[in-house]
Amino acid sequence: MxxxxxxxxxxxxxxxxxxxxxxxxxxxxxxxxxxxxxxxxxxxxxxxxxxxxxxxxxxxxxxxxxxxxxxxxxxxxxxxxxxxxxxxxxxxxxxxxxxxxxxxxxxxxxxxxxxxxxxxxxxxxxxxxMWMHHPRTAAMKEFLSDAHRFGRLTSIQTCFTFAADADFLENDIRVKPDLDALGSLGDEGWYCVRAILWAANYELPKTVIATRKPDLNKAGVIMSCGATLTWEDGKIATFYCSFLSNLAMDIAAVGTKGTLHVHDFIIPYEEKEASFYAASESSFDDLVTKWVSQPSKHVIKTEIPQEALMVSEFARLVADIKFNNSKPEKKWPIISRKTQLVLDAVKASIEKGFEPVDIQE
Amino acid sequence: MxxxxxxxxxxxxxxxxxxxxxxxxxxxxxxxxxxxxxxxxxxxxxxxxxxxxxxxxxxxxxxxxxxxxxxxxxxxxxxxxxxxxxxxxxxxxxxxxxxxxxxxxxxxxxxxxxxxxxxxxxxxxxxxxMWMHHPRTAAMKEFLSDAHRFGRLTSIQTCFTFAADADFLENDIRVKPDLDALGSLGDEGWYCVRAILWAANYELPKTVIATRKPDLNKAGVIMSCGATLTWEDGKIATFYCSFLSNLAMDIAAVGTKGTLHVHDFIIPYEEKEASFYAASESSFDDLVTKWVSQPSKHVIKTEIPQEALMVSEFARLVADIKFNNSKPEKKWPIISRKTQLVLDAVKASIEKGFEPVDIQE
CATH class of the missing domain: 3.40.50.720 (NAD(P)-binding Rossmann-like Domain)
Structure with a gap:
């Protein structure tokens, strides 16, 4: 062939x-x-x-x-x-x-x-x-999907922050109302919300409420903000994003039977390997003076960096359409749209003075 | 002598x-x-x-x-x-x-x-x-207080959850409205709120808003809940506590210049040593494909476990009063009261249908 x-x-x-x-x-x-x-x-x-x-x-x-x-x-x-x-x-x-x-x-x-x-x-x-395409992401998802090791997701906290320099805060497209008008929410919050939806199997939250005291620049663009998302089943999520804090990119996901921690989920510390921490049915010793076992570190190697895996997956779908008459893969625009729907709700909640906003599919 | x-x-x-x-x-x-x-x-x-x-x-x-x-x-x-x-x-x-x-x-x-x-x-x-008395706590505080390494606190996310067994959920004093009526909020939320106040130099938040969908048992006692706390200066905090999730006890604190992570802040994994992760002025490489440096792990050893250090500190203060005519140390009841004030606000917010509650000193 x-x-x-x-x-x-x-x-x-x-x-x-x-x-x-x-x-x-x-x-x-x-x-x-x-x-x-x-x-x-x-x-x-x-x-x-x-x-x-x-x-x-x-x-x-x-x-x-x-x-x-x-x-x-x-x-x-x-x-x-x-x-x-x-x-x-x-x-x-x-x-x-x-x-x-x-x-x-x-x-x-x-x-x-x-x-x-x-x-x-x-x-x-x-x-x-890009991080969607790292093999670590698939490994973490496998853990989150494991009824025995993780159980049902109950809470997820995510953040993405970095300390933008003076030039960025003055000139970057992400601080300009006519360019990337969603500011930190659109840039960093995008990843936080995506991680939350990813962990929740892309089930949209019922209600979104923005955290008080977001930081806006003079033009009204969001420099930092946060929000709490809640689902009908009691699952909750919070996130925080900011151009005004040190670099951090965390997922802390808690399930009925397990926990997942990762601190570099968007850009791994190293290009060719990335890790996460998983724990299942954690407990204390009899006198509650220490843990019986510690979370385990899982290291996933990749020869090709995540952004090249993204390009490769996209090119594979395009080639399938071009050469095999396949249909476009709808999954990707669907999850993009859901991410954007949540961003819209956070923005609406800020604009409504931090009122809860229900998400309409 | x-x-x-x-x-x-x-x-x-x-x-x-x-x-x-x-x-x-x-x-x-x-x-x-x-x-x-x-x-x-x-x-x-x-x-x-x-x-x-x-x-x-x-x-x-x-x-x-x-x-x-x-x-x-x-x-x-x-x-x-x-x-x-x-x-x-x-x-x-x-x-x-x-x-x-x-x-x-x-x-x-x-x-x-x-x-x-x-x-x-x-x-x-x-x-x-007890964790207030672990030498790790003092070491973490030193980092959080360092204007060069951590800067100003902007966001802190904490959680404390554990999976209570059937006997606990039926019989423990923490599920009984006439005994420990504050349930998970009073038991686990106490630690989350204390960690937040500790990181915020015990400055009370201005506003507390409970997260929707707390889990209450049949008697109306809180089995899981969360809240968002905000301060006038834009600092925000969120926490989540639950009797219905796997064991987790996290602090993720983000400052303008640094970040702090710890995943066993209440009961250290091991009795005689405990660690935390600190990062300062973190950044990416030129192409944003990896971090320039990773957070550093700090290990603190203690011969005496934290609960014995607590007893020892308390006994030292008592001895000072008994033998040296000293006055009681007011710091401890002051921070207990502030912790309780925030719990009260979370409970009030839940009772008011998740309305924001301002804290009155």
Whole structure:
């Protein structure tokens, strides 16, 4: 059997994150960098030169030119969120599959338009949540799904914070109301909410209530916030995200029979191995002076970094559509939309003075 | 200089926890077991025999008899919370210093009567929150107080859960509305709230809001609950406590410059050493594919277990009063009261249908 040809990627926009994803496309065995476009041809050229683009890569002075290139199978869209609807719609019209940075949209209803644009053209849509594709994530999920070792999820606490520098707080797209208007909630909160939904088998919470005292910048963009999510079955989740605290990325999930801890769930401490801690039916000694056993550390190795595994999974789905007449995998846009729905509810709760907001599917 | 005589303890009630504290009194170099009283003389005898009480220990068939023993300097009170006010008041009248199990009272106003009974008699009052006395706690506090390594506290998430067995859920005093009426909140939530206040330098939060969907038993006692606490400066805290989940006891504290993680803060995994993880000014590599450095593990050894250190600190204060005419150390009842004030607010928020409750000093 002949080897399936590699999926050819075009990148629209030279955002910082596109450097990492360019490398990932190079590393993914079934993908190749084909084109990059920027509003400035010089910027696109410099980006291609600095980021290991292969000889013969097409370099364009506009995003449109990338979309018009008939050899581009799929585009990676690292543009500011406020531009997602416009550029994904155009990409879909040109029959390009879309790997889309998160947050996927400014609201779930806007994202529904994006889904519609891709679906109606038979195109794969996937968001850029890299940690979903790390083999550690599958290993953790196996533990969380184990009725004997973990039981039923009762509580999950997540956080993602980092200390942005002065330049970021002044100039980054994530502090600008006209670009990534959801700020820390859209950028960091996205991961927290995704982790919560992931642990809850993507069952949406019934009610979301934002934590008082979020930090907003002068333009009203969220610099830090938190929320509590509750489900009908009594399960609860809390998260906290901030541009104004030291780097932290935790999941602490508690079940009726087990616990899971991980402190680097979004970006592992090391690129080629990652770990988590699991405990089952933990107990004390007779006098309650110590634990009978400690949580066990599970180390998962990966030769290919998580972002390349993401590209590879996306390219595999695209190739299946292109060469095998398969349908797009709906799972990915579905979980993107659910994540966005929860972000919308957190934002609405903040805007309503921290009132509880029920989520409507 | 002659060695200071040991402080002589009387124990009123043969609760399970009294076994651990009896051992702790034996281990503390400046304390000695002098008497134990139960409502049944046989039970008191059996307890003394089983728990290493020295020859010559007084064994009484009533609590009153312990309080009437003129050689008892201090009493340890492991009775159900609903009995605290009555028995501490009687103990204070008999001039006994009081080491009191937590939760210290059913409400802060009730605890204020307990404080008054002790203060007006010049007696030391301390609650039985053992982890406060572990040297690890001091080491963690040193880190949290370091402006360069940790910065300003911005968020803290704590939990304490354990999976109670069927007998506990049916018969333990902590599931009975007439005994430890605060249930999981009073038992486990106490530690979570204490950890939060401890990290916040005992600054009370402005607002407390209980999480929806607490679990109540048929008698209306809390089996699991959570809450979010907020301060004027934007600091936030969340906690979760439950009798219905696997054993977990976490602190995740995030500051502007550092993070602290500990997963066994109440009962260390091992009796003679305990650890925590600290990180400062954490960052990623250039491409954001890994961390530049990982949190560091700090191991603190202790020859004497934390409960014996608690007894020893309490006995030291009592000896200072008894032999050096010192005044009681007010710090301990002050932080007990603040902890109770927050529990009151959580309970009030649950009763008000999860409305925010402002804390009044």
């Amino acid at each position: 002949a080897e399936t040809p590699k999926i050819r990627f075009g990148i629209i926009g030279c955002a910082d994150i596109a450097r990492k994803v360019s490398r990932a496309i190079n590393l993914a065995p079934n993908a190749t960098l084909h084109a990059v476009g920027s509003r400035s041809l010089d910027k696109a050229r410099a980006f291609a030169a600095a980021n290991g683009f292969p000889e013969g890569t097409k370099v364009y002075g506009s995003y449109e030119a990338v979309l018009d290139d008939p050899d581009v199978d799929a585009v990676y869209v690292p543009l500011p969120t406020s531009l997602h609807l416009r550029w994904v719609s155009l990409a879909a019209r040109k029959k390009k599959h879309v790997l889309l940075e998160k947050p996927v949209a400014l609201s779930a209803s806007e994202f529904e338009e994006i889904i519609e644009a891709c679906e109606s053209n038979g195109l794969q849509l996937m968001d850029g949540t | 002659a060695e200071t005589p040991k402080i002589r303890f009387g124990i009123i009630g043969c609760a399970d926890i009294a076994r651990k504290v009896s051992r702790a009194i034996n281990l503390a170099p400046n304390a000695t077991l002098h008497a134990v009283g139960s409502r049944s003389l046989d039970k008191a005898r059996a307890f003394a025999a089983a728990n290493g009480f020295p020859e010559g220990t007084k064994v009484y068939g009533s609590y009153e008899a312990v309080l009437d023993d003129p050689d008892v300097d201090a009493v340890y009170v492991p009775l159900p919370t609903s009995l605290h006010l009555r028995w501490v008041s009687l103990a204070a009248r008999k001039k006994k210093h009081v080491l009191l199990e937590k939760p210290v009272a059913l409400s802060a106003s009730e605890f204020e009567e307990i404080i008054e009974a002790c203060e007006s008699n010049g007696l030391q009052l301390m609650d039985g929150t």
